[in-house]
Amino acid sequence: MSALFAYPKQAEFGRVLPKNKIYEHSGANARQKDLFVEQVEQIVWRYKLAPETINLAAKPGVPEIQVFAIQLKTPELHHDVLRCIDGAVQFPIIFELTQGQGAEAKTQVVAAYKRPSEADAASWVSSAYFESGWMPATSERAPLPLALDLGGLYEQLLHQLVPIAPRTQEPLRDLVARTEAVMTKANEVAKAEARLAKEKQFNRKVEINATLRQLKTELEQLSR
Template sequence: MILYEWPRAAAFGRVIPKNKIYEHASANTALKDLFVREVDQIVWSHKLAPETVNLAATKQVAEIQIFRITARTATLDPEVLRAIDKAIPFPLIFELVYGNRVKLVAAYKRPSEADSSRWVVGDYFEGDWLLEDASRAPLPVALNLGALYERLLSPLVEGQTARLIPGTGDSPATSGSATALEEPISLEARIAQAEAIKAKTREVDRIKGRLAREKQFNKRVAINVELRAAKQELDQLTAGTAGTAATKYQEDDHG
């Protein structure tokens, strides 16, 4: 996983008071308590826009905002990020800072098809913790801000999905050749796959927990049947993701 060297021309550097987030996100008492416990400071650090990165806006991505959150805890409740996403009407990339470490976090965010004034925010994807002074890479090459947004999100989606699937550290080139002939899969489709794997993994874990707690033999048999079915569904999802990885590998290697 990498960090990006945000362009100097895109620097914004504005501290955002928590109460401004509360106002725009209609925060209740529980959410405000989360901010108090977990968030030290919120900085709107960079603004990636046509005038700052010399890339054209698209219908869905007019600008990309970079928010840097200094946390008081090593884990940040996703509802904190979701509240900020609700308050800011642009796609966001978060840099989460704790101690001397930093990681990227983001959810795929798009205008609602039913109401373009509203935004749809998906699940959050996280990178690995890196040292604050780790070297940073230049922004990915892209033709417009929509493509840049996809290129910033893709490593987070693929990295988090890989952590959920045993054995995905192997090169995707070892997958069957048939997958290399498949049509390229969009970021939205990859995110849908990743979210489905995450949800099914949680379901498998919940069933395992029920099985561990159950003492009656006949109920354990029924739960085992349910567990096998859930594992099979998870295997089918992860097999599909492996095919996607192989296709992407072929594109990156030979495109």
């Protein structure tokens, strides 16, 4: 299934979000503001998925789901920009990033798993960001997945972005934690491979190779 969904007309919100309002609500620093200026053309709050707009009940942690469209000035968007927006809006958000115009425009869907903090219910915590590939902006959109409530809908939207398959009966929260561990371990593998490529001494090569094999075994176990 595509990560691009046809959101219901009745959920359309269509409000442009001024960047300065996001700065105010997120406490963005100078570097983050520079990223907004350099990389973001416009942010539009496209859809509000809520009990009153799509007739699905709210769930603890998922009272609503927002869909934000971001038109980019650059081919990529730094995740710190998304983290700023997530910090300013106290609801789960699905981002649709678009680069280019007209027939050349491409879209990517990005989201973090976002939930209220267990330590402070007024605060929200976010996972790493998961993303689809870039696809033509005119790609056909899939119907929204069937769900009993907003919590179930949110899980299905995120499952389209998380890069590894869930284990049998694995809750979304556990899948996200395992995926983050896979991302960390893959980074360790890449660093070990880079060290191995640079190392000249035979003894050190043997040591790094042993470490690399162990890391790859751990990565494979986490990925299954």
